[in-house]
Amino acid sequence: MVTPSAPTPSDVAAKLTPPEPQAIVVFGATGDLTRRKLLPALYHLYLEGLLPPRFAIVGYSRRELSDDDFRKLAHDACMEFGRCRMDRQEWDAFAAGLSYVQGDYMGAGALAPLRTKLEELDRERGTEGRRFYYAAVPPDTFDHVVTRLEEESMTGDARLVIEKPFGSDLESARELNAILSRGFDESQIFRIDHYLGKETVQNILVLRFANALFEPVWNRRYVDHVELTVAEDIGIEGRGRFYERTGAIRDMVQTHLFHVLTFLTMEPPVAFEPEDLRTEIVKVLRSMRPVRPEAVVLGQYEGYTEESDVDPASTVETFAALRVEIENWRWAGVPFFLRTGKRLPRRVAEAHVVFRDVPHEVFESIGAPEIPPNSLSLRIQPDEGISLSITVQRPGFGIELDVAALDLDFGQAFGGLELVEAYEHLLLEAMHGDQTMFVRQEAVERSWEVVEPLIDQQLSPSPYRPGSWGPAEADALIAPRRWMTT
Ligand code: BG6
Numbered sequence: 001m002v003t004p005s006a007p008t009p010s011d012v013a014a015k016l017t018p019p020e021p022q023a024i025v026v027f028g029a030t031g032d033l034t035r036r037k038l039l040p041a042l043y044h045l046y047l048e049g050l051l052p053p054r055f056a057i058v059g060y061s062r063r064e065l066s067d068d069d070f071r072k073l074a075h076d077a078c079m080e081f082g083r084c085r086m087d088r089q090e091w092d093a094f095a096a097g098l099s100y101v102q103g104d105y106m107g108a109g110a111l112a113p114l115r116t117k118l119e120e121l122d123r124e125r126g127t128e129g130r131r132f133y134y135a136a137v138p139p140d141t142f143d144h145v146v147t148r149l150e151e152e153s154m155t156g157d158a159r160l161v162i163e164k165p166f167g168s169d170l171e172s173a174r175e176l177n178a179i180l181s182r183g184f185d186e187s188q189i190f191r192i193d194h195y196l197g198k199e200t201v202q203n204i205l206v207l208r209f210a211n212a213l214f215e216p217v218w219n220r221r222y223v224d225h226v227e228l229t230v231a232e233d234i235g236i237e238g239r240g241r242f243y244e245r246t247g248a249i250r251d252m253v254q255t256h257l258f259h260v261l262t263f264l265t266m267e268p269p270v271a272f273e274p275e276d277l278r279t280e281i282v283k284v285l286r287s288m289r290p291v292r293p294e295a296v297v298l299g300q301y302e303g304y305t306e307e308s309d310v311d312p313a314s315t316v317e318t319f320a321a322l323r324v325e326i327e328n329w330r331w332a333g334v335p336f337f338l339r340t341g342k343r344l345p346r347r348v349a350e351a352h353v354v355f356r357d358v359p360h361e362v363f364e365s366i367g368a369p370e371i372p373p374n375s376l377s378l379r380i381q382p383d384e385g386i387s388l389s390i391t392v393q394r395p396g397f398g399i400e401l402d403v404a405a406l407d408l409d410f411g412q413a414f415g416g417l418e419l420v421e422a423y424e425h426l427l428l429e430a431m432h433g434d435q436t437m438f439v440r441q442e443a444v445e446r447s448w449e450v451v452e453p454l455i456d457q458q459l460s461p462s463p464y465r466p467g468s469w470g471p472a473e474a475d476a477l478i479a480p481r482r483w484m485t486t
Pocket residue numbers: 194232251
C-alpha cells in the first residue's frame with residue numbers, strides 16, 4: 001500500500017537523474033582522498049550518466065600542476081583505485097571537464113584566480129554559476145577556505161562538503177561550526193561520513209522499516225545485546241601525523257561506529273525525508289549515556305610507536321572496545337558492544353543483534369544441549385549480506401538440534417551486481433542537495449558529548465599483538481558474552 005507521503009516512483013527516479021549543471025571544486029586536489037575516492041567516484045558517476053549534463057571539475061591545491069598534469073593524475077587515480085572500465089572515448093570526454101588551479105588559502109584574494117576560472121567555465125561549459133565545493137583538506141585549513149570563499153563572495157547558494165573529523169572535541173566542533181556558519185547556511189553544509197554511504201549501512205534502515213518481521217522484536221524485550229565490530233588489518237599507513245592527533249575513538253568510534261549504531265537503534269522516522277531521518281538520529285544520540293571510562297578498553301598495536309611521525313612515547317589508541325547504553329523505552333538495559341582497531345586479523349565490519357534465550361527449553365527434557373540464542377548478523381563489508389542464525393532439527397533419526405543460518409549475499413542475490421561505492425552515493429546526493437545521509441551539527445555535538453569522558457581522562461592503552469583481536473581485556477569487557485566477529 002502506498003501512503004500519500006511515500007515517495008512516488010518519479011521522486012525516486014528524480015534522484016537517479018543527473019543533478020543540475022554545476023562546477024565541482026575539489027580543495028586538496030592532489031591529496032590521498034581525492035585520488036583514492038573522489039576522482040574515481042566522479043568518473044564512475046560520469047559513466048553512469050549521473051554527473052550533471054554540463055559540469056566542470058576544478059582541482060585546487062598548492063602543488064604546481066597544469067590542467068594536463070591534473071588530468072593525468074586523475075587518470076592514474078581512476079586506474080589504480082577505480083572500479084570501472086577505462087574507455088578511451090569516455091575518458092577523453094570526462095577529462096575535458098577537468099581543470100586545475102594552483103594556489104593556497106593564506107592571503108586575502110588567494111581564491112581570486114579560482115573565481116576567475118569558474119566564471120570562465122560558466123561561459124565555456126555552461127555550469128550556470130552553480131558551485132559545489134569539496135573541502136578535502138586538513139581540518140585546520142577549513143577556516144581559511146571559508147574566509148577566502150567569503151572574501152570573494154563565492155559562497156552564495158553554493159554547497160560545501162566537509163570531511164570528518166568535525167572538530168576534535170565538543171568545543172572545537174562548535175568552533176568549526178561557527179566558522180562554517182559565517183559563510184554557509186546549515187542547508188548548504190554537507191558533513192560527510194562515508195559509512196552512511198555504504199549500501200549495507202543504508203540497508204539497515206530498509207531491513208528494519210520495510211519488513212514487518214524485525215521491528216516487533218527490535219527492542220529490549222527480545223534483544224540481549226548488540227555487537228558492532230569494524231576491524232582493519234592495515235595499520236596507520238603513513239598517516240602518523242593525522243593519527244597522533246586522532247586515535248581510534250575520534251577516527252572511528254565517534255564517527256562511523258556511532259552512525260551505524262544510530263541506524264541500528266533509531267525509532268522509525270515519519271518518512272524517508274532528510275529532516276525526519278536526521279531528527280531520529282539526534283534523538284537516539286541524545287538517549288546515549290556518556291561512556292564511562294570503566295566501560296572502555298583501549299589498545300595500541302606493538303610497533304605503533306616506531307611508525308613514522310609517531311611519538312616514541314605515544315599513548316594514542318589504535319584499538320577501542322566499549323560498552324554503550326541507550327536510555328530509552330526501547331533499549332534500556334541492553335548493552336551495545338562496539339569494537340574497532342587497526343592491525344586486527346582482517347578487514348571486516350559487522351553488526352550482530354543477539355536475541356534473548358528462549359523462555360523455556362522444551363527440548364531439555366530429551367537431553368538436548370543448551371541452544372544458542374538466535375542472532376541476526378549484518379555484514380557491512382566484505383561479503384555484504386545478512387544472516388539469521390536459527391536452531392533447527394538436524395536431518396536424521398531422533399531429535400537433534402543444530403544451528404544453521406538463513407543467509408543472504410547481496411552480490412549473489414542480485415545476479416552478481418557490483419555494489420556502488422559509498423562516495424558515489426554521497427556525491428550524487430550532495431550534488432542534488434539531498435542532506436538525508438549527511439550529518440547534522442547537533443548529531444556531531446552530541447556524539448562528542450558521549451565520548452567526552454574518555455577524551456578527558458586520557459586513558460592509557462594496553463599493548464596488543466598485530467594480527468590479534470586487541471588486548472585480552474576486550475574479551476573481559478563483553479564477558480560472559482563473546483565477540484561474534486572472529
Ligand atoms: C576513515 C578513517 O574515515 O575510515 C581511516 O580515517 C579508516 O582510518 C577508514 O581506515 C575506514 O574506511 P573503510 O571504508 O575502508 O572501512
